[in-house]
Amino acid sequence: MEPLSCFADDRNKTWCIHCGGTLVSLKTNRDHVPTKKLLRTPYPNNLPVVEICAACNESFSLDEQYAVAFLSAVLSGSVDPQAQLHPAAAGILLKNEKLRVRIDKSRTSFRTISGETRHRWAPERERIDRVIVKNARGHAFYELGEPLLVPPKSVWLCPLVAMKPNERIDFEVSGDGAALWPEVGSRMLQRAVAGLDLEGPWVVVQKDIYRYSVMEDDGIRVRSVVFDYLATEVEWDA
Ligand SMILES: [Zn+2]
Known part of the structure; x- marks a missing residue:
């Protein structure tokens, strides 16, 4: 990706964006957004x-492992480490038998009319949501310099394949263009002007693996697509 420095308001860089703690008084870590294991x-x-406090950084670790392993298992149709399409998930599932069993139990199998075996997987939404919101906060802060210290108004997730065609179009293209007028000096503005790592409104971190968009309008809306499979949207009021 292109290196971008953020000149947006330095006042906003004082707090941990997750707990609101004052960074100068806390042990801090540099946290990748998105979570590196998703790549x-x-x-x-x-x-x-983004710089966040070490306690918050560590507190996300188990949920991140779960989210990566769960999504990969769904896409691979199995919790077998050897069968994983996502390499980081193979490592997580190999090392953590409890997690492997837990995710396997969330699967139900059924036969289609044509006799094929298919699976349905029940996500632990609270855990997936924590990871999605963590990344969304990080994207908003990285792109706009906005710390979003209150809980989001809404968190929405849906596999791309389960979306209706008009929902999909709205999800993919809305926010492209006029709605996007970020603060001077923010990374989002630099991207918009120069088109850096952008495809329409999307910042492409890794093709077919992770992309996100940050839109500022009445509030802030952060969308992502993980593994070209899971669509997410997190919204905060202005
Ligand atoms: Zn914190």
């Missing part, structure tokens, strides 16, 4: 990073 190696250069 494939070799990682793109200049991945977006």
